[in-house]
Amino acid sequence: MLYTVFIGLSAFFALYTGLRLIRPSRLGFWARIVAWCCLCYAWGSIPAEGFLRHAGVESRTIDVIAFGGAVAFGVASLLLVLLLSRDSLLLLWHARRVLPRRRPRPLHDASRRQFIQGASGTGVMALAGVFSGTAMYGAMRVPAVRDIQMPVHGLHPALDGYTVVQLSDLHVGAFLGVDWLEGVVERANAAGADLIAVTGDIVDGSPRHLREQIEPLRRLQAPDGVFGVSGNHEYYSGISRWLPVLESLGLNMLENRSVRIRRGEATLLLGGVSDYAAHRFGRQYASDSRKAMLHGEDTDFKLLLAHQPASVFAAEKAGWNAMLCGHTHGGQVFPFMAVVSMVQPYLAGLYRHGAMQLYVSRGTGFWGPPFRLGAPAEISRVILRRA
Structure with a gap:
């Protein structure tokens, strides 16, 4: 339709x-x-x-x-x-x-x-x-690193300054290939993050067609690991084929699950959910913020990775403290920001949603026309700060 x-x-x-x-x-x-x-x-x-x-x-x-x-x-x-x-x-x-x-x-x-x-x-x-x-x-250049200070009330002192580099909406495929992705990986590794998060829409195409182009992701590295979640384009491209490939490249895919990360005396719960619309491809893929939280309620800070801003409603009810996502591309080309704002609750930047904080990346790559106008691409460096 x-x-x-x-x-x-x-x-x-x-x-x-x-x-x-x-x-x-x-x-x-x-x-x-x-x-x-x-x-x-x-x-x-x-x-x-x-x-x-x-x-x-x-x-x-x-x-x-x-x-x-x-x-x-x-x-x-x-x-x-x-x-x-x-x-x-x-x-x-x-x-x-x-x-x-x-x-x-x-x-x-x-x-x-x-x-x-x-x-x-x-x-x-x-x-x-x-x-x-x-x-x-x-659109075609390797984007710059953008710093985002995320003030958190009651943040454990040991987590003050904890840094997450976020890559989102890479859309590696017909237009963005090996050279561009190598530049992104090099810049992300040099950003000095505690962990790297890739929040969906990583690929546009099949593993058979894109295996060589996606290979530079293997070189992503951070002390606490490299994590990812699926976006809607992974489902369009065949999620069952892509998940094992992405895992083999070193991305720890958090599909409705979480891991605990120790930082001194504090514990950070890092969770991830499948794409907001994943249930359309089968009930087994449905996004579940509560399942991702399972047995993590006692941690000092709970950070959720998602693809779409629309996941924030379920995330808040599940008790997450903050969420990183993308999907919107910030509108990508002026004046289409107005259209994106009509279908997504948040467009780009740092927001407060009830008791939660939410950061929406404008994305690292692009989709459709290789254009960015009024919504520059970014490699996001999110830094937790005691408020």
């Missing part, structure tokens, strides 16, 4: 963009044909790639074609936003026609409107190009 809706919206947006930009242009016949083909490729590439991957069709050639399509989709999306903004302003400008006028309308008013529409169309395309280049640079 959602796939059909997405295809329908893509077709509508392609038609709207073409009618508002290509049709009124002075392009020749064949140039118009090429422009319409590029527009259809841009809006149809993401649905086509999703269909192929769902059917199990994977290859390096498809990856290259998909990357080009994802870039085109990103450009088309920004172009649509700018075009809608321009048309809204033009609509307001044309609305003057229904207002009473004291002087006759100039004869050259129609030609002025035509000039404004043509010039603004050129400006929209130029801005889309500038924004696209900036957004692509922001």
Whole structure:
């Protein structure tokens, strides 16, 4: 159902963009044909790639074609936003026609409107190009380490300064490969964490196709270990195949379970839950914060790893003190933060939810178009502090 809706919206947006930009242009016949083909490729590439991957069709050639399509989709999306903004302003400008006028309308008013529409169309395309280049640079580079001080009332003195480096939404697949992941691993290892947490959406594709690209994760290291939880994309890619592979790479996958970590005289309970929507793939995968807490109530601090912010409601009821998650990408590309905020309780940053603290990472990689605009990627370094 959602796939059909997405295809329908893509077709509508392609038609709207073409009618508002290509049709009124002075392009020749064949140039118009090429422009319409590029527009259809841009809006149809993401649905086509999703269909192929769902059917199990994977290859390096498809990856290259998909990357080009994802870039085109990103450009088309920004172009649509700018075009809608321009048309809204033009609509307001044309609305003057229904207002009473004291002087006759100039004869050259129609030609002025035509000039404004043509010039603004050129400006929209130029801005889309500038924004696209900036957004692509922001997505493809290895992100910086971002420090987050998490103040905790009553934190045991031995846990003051305890540091967790969080990687989230790596989305290793067709677009982000070995070199990028090696840079992320190197930067995460150098961040001086007590432990490293990977909060889901690690891969996009099958183990057969991505085994070489995911290999750098083996080099992640921290004194108290490297831990992970599943995200929705692990389920799309085959959770039963990926869990043993991720474990073999050194990730201790906390699927509805927890471990105790000693720090001096204090004990930290580190737990993890499967993805919030995992129950759709089988009841055995359902996220369970209470099960993850089992026999850990007597610990000094309880930190839960989850993928989606929506897991916070069950986590608070189960008695967790804090939660680290991702999934939202911080909206990834402006102005789509507004859309993400409508479907997720928290977007990005540090929040207080009842008695809990919650940190939502903007993510380390990206999904869909290789763009980040207004929501920079991050390697999060969360530091517990006595409040």
